[in-house]
Amino acid sequence: MEWVKIIGYLAAMLTTLSFLPQAIKVISTRNTQGISRLMYIMFVTGLALWLVYGLLIGDRAVSMANLLTLILALPILLMTLRRQ
Amino acid sequence: MEWVKIIGYLAAMLTTLSFLPQAIKVISTRNTQGISRLMYIMFVTGLALWLVYGLLIGDRAVSMANLLTLILALPILLMTLRRQ
Numbered sequence: 001m002e003w004v005k006i007i008g009y010l011a012a013m014l015t016t017l018s019f020l021p022q023a024i025k026v027i028s029t030r031n032t033q034g035i036s037r038l039m040y041i042m043f044v045t046g047l048a049l050w051l052v053y054g055l056l057i058g059d060r061a062v063s064m065a066n067l068l069t070l071i072l073a074l075p076i077l078l079m080t081l082r083r084q
Numbered sequence: 085m086e087w088v089k090i091i092g093y094l095a096a097m098l099t100t101l102s103f104l105p106q107a108i109k110v111i112s113t114r115n116t117q118g119i120s121r122l123m124y125i126m127f128v129t130g131l132a133l134w135l136v137y138g139l140l141i142g143d144r145a146v147s148m149a150n151l152l153t154l155i156l157a158l159p160i161l162l163m164t165l166r167r168q
Contacts, residue, residue, distance in 0.1 A: 008137045014130030022120040034118040036106040046098030053092045 012065050019072035032080045040077035047073060096149050103156035116164045124161035131157060 026032055047070040054063030110116055131154040138147030 004137065004140045007133055007140065011130050011133035011137050014126050014133065016130075018123045018126035018130060020123075021126070022123040025120045025123075026118065029118070031118045034110065034113070034115045036109045039102045039104075039106040039109075042098050042102035042105070046095050046100075046102060049091055049095035049098065053088065053095050056088045056091065 012061070016065050016069045016072075019069055019076070023072045023075050026076050026079045030079070032076075032083050035076070035080055037077075037080040037083070040073060040080055044070065044073050044077045096145070100149050100153050100156075103153055103160070107156045107159050110160050110163045114163065116160075116167050119160070119164055121161075121164040121167070124157060124164055128154065128157050128161045 026035070047066050050066035051063055051070060054060070054066060110119070131150050134150035135147055135154060138144070138150060
């Protein structure tokens with residue numbers, strides 16, 4: 001694999017998996033103070049559209065990466081929505 | 085413009101601009117409680133690699149979208165790093 005592709009895969013891995021520590025933190029502490037609810041409403045909607053886009057153009061990398069990020073970002077959104 | 089492309093642009097706009105309300109919230113309240121520092125370390129590193137990747141393959145949409153997200157996510161990272 002050429003190194004340009006490695007940079008791409010590394011970038012995709014980092015931006016996708018970055019939501020894992022946030023999801024773990026929010027689920028374990030139940031503390032969403034400081035987290036913008038509007039950010040996660042926009043972000044999760046955007047991820048769902050990326051997923052649809054990836055399926056429509058038949059690009060598995062786009063659909064799979066965004067499905068995984070969606071799975072990680074969704075519990076964060078749900079926790080911020082439960083906040084008063 | 086075909087509607088599949090519109091979905092792609094809308095998705096890109098939402099996932100990119102979603103970091104704007106979080107950046108505004110963090111800068112105005114100085115409250116980063118609940119926000120995962122590790123998430124933003126990984127996310128900003130990933131965005132920088134996406135930017136490099138976009139420049140290397142000569143894809144302006146990839147480099148510009150990730151540069152914009154980087155500009156929005158960087159102050160969030162800096163604020164979480166300042167937290168004790």
